[in-house]
Structures are given as C-alpha cells and as structure tokens.
Amino acid sequence: MGMSLQQIIFGVLSVISLVSALGVVLSKNPVTSVLCLIVTFFTIAGHYIMLNAQFLAVVHIIVYAGAIMVLFLFVIMLMNLNAEIEPQKRSWLKYAGAISGGALLVVLLAALREASVPSLKPESTDIGLIANLGKTLFSQYVVPFEVSSILFLSAMVGAVVIGKKED
Amino acid sequence: MPVQYYIFLSIALFCIGVMGVLMRRNAIIIFMCVELMLNAVNLLMVAFSKMWADAGRVDAGSAQIFVFFIMVVAAAEVAVGLAIIVMVYRNSHSVDINIMNRLKN
Numbered sequence: 255m256g257m258s259l260q261q262i263i264f265g266v267l268s269v270i271s272l273v274s275a276l277g278v279v280l281s282k283n284p285v286t287s288v289l290c291l292i293v294t295f296f297t298i299a300g301h302y303i304m305l306n307a308q309f310l311a312v313v314h315i316i317v318y319a320g321a322i323m324v325l326f327l328f329v330i331m332l333m334n335l336n337a338e339i340e341p342q343k344r345s346w347l348k349y350a351g352a353i354s355g356g357a358l359l360v361v362l363l364a365a366l367r368e369a370s371v372p373s374l375k376p377e378s379t380d381i382g383l384i385a386n387l388g389k390t391l392f393s394q395y396v397v398p399f400e401v402s403s404i405l406f407l408s409a410m411v412g413a414v415v416i417g418k419k420e421d
Numbered sequence: 422m423p424v425q426y427y428i429f430l431s432i433a434l435f436c437i438g439v440m441g442v443l444m445r446r447n448a449i450i451i452f453m454c455v456e457l458m459l460n461a462v463n464l465l466m467v468a469f470s471k472m473w474a475d476a477g478r479v480d481a482g483s484a485q486i487f488v489f490f491i492m493v494v495a496a497a498e499v500a501v502g503l504a505i506i507v508m509v510y511r512n513s514h515s516v517d518i519n520i521m522n523r524l525k526n
Contacts, residue, residue, distance in 0.1 A: 260422055272434070278450070287450055305427075317492050321496060348444050355443060367425075371472065381485065
C-alpha cells in the first residue's frame with residue numbers, strides 16, 4: 255500500500271503538532287511551553303495550507319505566532335517566572351486530570367470512529383483564496399465583521415483599564 | 422485522504438488541551454491550553470470546509486469565515502485575559518490559580 259505525498263506530509267505534521275502540544279502541557283519551564291505552542295501553531299498553519307486555506311494559514315501565523323505568543327512570552331518574561339517557583343498540584347489531582355482527559359479522548363474517538371464522512375479529494379479548491387473569502391465576508395458576514403470590530407475596541411479599552419495601576 | 426484523520430488529530434489536540442487545563446496550576450499555561458483547544462476546533466472546521474468544497478458546495482467558505490471570527494475573539498480574549506493575569510500577579514505576586522479561588526481580598 256503506497257502512501258501519497260499528502261498522507262506523508264499529514265503524518266509528519268501531525269506527529270510534530272501532537273508532540274509539541276504534549277510539550278506545552280508537560281514542560282516545567284513556561285518559556286519552553288510557549289515555544290512548544292508556537293511550534294504547534296506553525297504545524298497547524300501547515301495543515302491549513304494542505305487543506306487549501308491559504309489565507310487562514312497566513313492570518314493564523316500573523317495573529318498567533320506574531321501577536322498572541324509574543325504577548326504570552328512578554329508577560330512570562332515580565333513576571334520572571336521559572337520552574338522552581340511554580341506551585342505543583344497534588345499528584346492525585348494531576349492523575350485525576352490526566353485520567354479525565356484520557357477518558358474524554360477515548361469516548362470521543364470511540365464515538366467518531368465509525369462516522370461516515372467522505373474522503374478529501376487530492377485536487378485543490380479555491381475557496382480559501384482571499385478573493386473568495388473576501389467576497390463571502392463582505393457580502394454575507396458584514397454585520398458580524400463590524401460587531402467583531404466593536405468587540406476588539408472594547409477588549410482594548412478593557413485591557414488598558416484592567417492593566418492600569420491605580421494610584 | 423479521509424476526513425477521519427483530521428477528526429482524530431483534532432480530538433487528540435483538544436484532549437491534550439483539556440488535560441493541560443486540569444493538570445497545571447500556572448494560570449498562563451492554562452490559558453495557553455485554552456488556545457490549543459480553540460485551535461483544534463479551528464483545524465476541524467477547516468477540514469470540514471475542504472470536505473464541503475469537494476462536495477461542490479459554493480458556501481463552503483463560510484466555515485473559514487467562522488475560523489477567522491474565532492481567531493478575532495481569541496485575540497481579544499488573550500488581551501483581556503493577560504491583563505487580568507498581570508493584575509493578579511501585581512497584587513499577589515503569583516500566577517497560581519489556587520490563589521484566585523478566593524476572589525475577595
């Protein structure tokens with residue numbers, strides 16, 4: 255059984271994203287966690303390109319790797335956190351968390367194992383190109399777009415108000 | 422390539438995020454695990470978008486618009502959430518979530 259190039263790329267990207275996602279959870283140093291999460295985000299952007307969502311891949315890298323993770327890294331370095339001062343949960347709570355998450359994984363996998371969904375065709379589509387997405391966004395979804403701009407404005411004001419030092 | 426593969430990958434990423442939220446006490450790590458869960462859902466949505474585009478639906482791009490809005494909300498959430506974490510750190514010199522279980526004082 256030969257594997258297509260797409261399946262090989264999918265496999266490699268998936269392994270990297272799962273390993274680095276585990277690294278986020280398991281690493282003791284918060285900076286390592288952030289770096290692992292950035293690797294995960296890059297592999298997810300790779301998946302987006304594989305799925306013909308080129309615009310989303312670019313936006314994903316700009317927003318997550320460029321803005322959000324820099325913010326996380328900035329806050330962590332500002333607080334000067336390191337592994338020694340991080341409080342650890344009691345170990346039975348950790349096991350309980352791992353078992354609950356694993357049970358959720360098993361239940362979801364078992365429920366969706368038999369789901370009858372079609373296969374993705376290898377040929378590319380052009381729905382993910384910016385021209386088509388822009389048409390959809392500014393014809394069908396103009397109101398949500400404007401509402402999200404209001405959300406952004408209020409989030410910015412909120413962040414400034416919360417972060418302001420009260421004298 | 423079966424869409425099932427993407428479903429399984431998304432479930433695995435989502436559950437890793439859930440485990441992280443349950444296992445860690447550092448508020449920033451918990452926050453990052455929430456981002457991981459959001460991304461797992463986004464990935465699944467993009468996969469389904471490709472699936473419907475293959476089936477010939479002209480409105481398959483709507484799923485990608487939804488992913489776009491999720492990214493917008495996630496960015497706003499991170500701005501406010503990190504501001505709250507910084508404020509808590511300034512007041513209590515810790516990012517331990519057990520400190521936040523008593524919101525008074």
